[in-house]
Amino acid sequence: MTDTRVAVLVGSLRADSLNRRIAENLRDNAPEGVTLEIVEGLGDLPFYNEDLDGETVPEAASLVRKTVAEADRVLAVTPEYNATMPAVLNNAIDWLSRPYGAGAVVGKPFAVIGATPTPYGGKWAHEHTQKSATIAGAQVVEHIVVSQSAMEGDILADEAVVAKFADAVQALVDAEPTA
Template sequence: MTDTQKTRVAVLVGSLRADSVNRKLAELLRDEAATDVVLDIVEGLDRLPFYNEDIDGENAPAAAVAVRERVALADRVLAVTPEYNGTLPAVLNNAIDWLSRPYGAGAISGKPFAVIGTTPTPYGGKWAHEDAARSAGIAGAKVVADATVSHPAGEGDVLVDRDARAKLHDAIAKLVAFAPETTAA
């Protein structure tokens, strides 16, 4: 099977920390992806300036153009993120802002979107995942609600726990299988 026949999933990692468990999780899921799926970790979120309509348009920053192009090439979008202070990290929110423009036609528009991740909190990032899904939905993505997995670190190491990884792989399978409803014209 060639890469053009595979479902491409753009992966947005919400943590910039070099030793981030969520980055390791994204890499592990990429390496264990089904043979008909390519998980493409989108690099460069750390180089995106804060979204500002004054610098967007024909001369948008190169980092924004590169991230938009990577996501535009994907069939699906997956956010893998921790939770910071009860919400999504600024880097992920900023990426969604860039991907939402131009409004109604941004790189994320119409794409199935899911959120997974882990945090050391008892809730596993639930609020961040809800906020990321809400923001992506407003930006035009088709949120796959039953593909959200918020894994509390207290329930085991997500990188080695078989049950936790099975839930995450199931979430990716649901994202890949999701068929957005189309409206007849």
């Protein structure tokens, strides 16, 4: 098997967010032959505006697009804000979806995982992220979703929960691109 690069979009900007820690844990414990790269700079992206997306684009958008375009797979690790995905993740997907039909996520296997301190673990955010990524042209692997409740204790200390996240990464790596 050749090396597989996974671009990781973290839906929380907070430095010590649980979802960032999940992404870092997955990066630090990636299976052999797999590199997870957390895409930095999502907070630096201006709100998507077609007027900014011409011959030259803002540097932050160019860097995010380049990182994702060079990856083989995309993993969103996100909490839920007000029953949907955080604006920063939605904005990143907007930038990654253009130019229409040729954006950085087009044809890439894409999965969503994450945690939030609610009984549902971010399920609506994850569903909305899947829908948005599908419209953007990603190949969403629908059976790879981990919506983990973080209401009780440190989920990263729970080996079963950590294994669910790791299994999701392996399933994403194993997913065959259709395009």
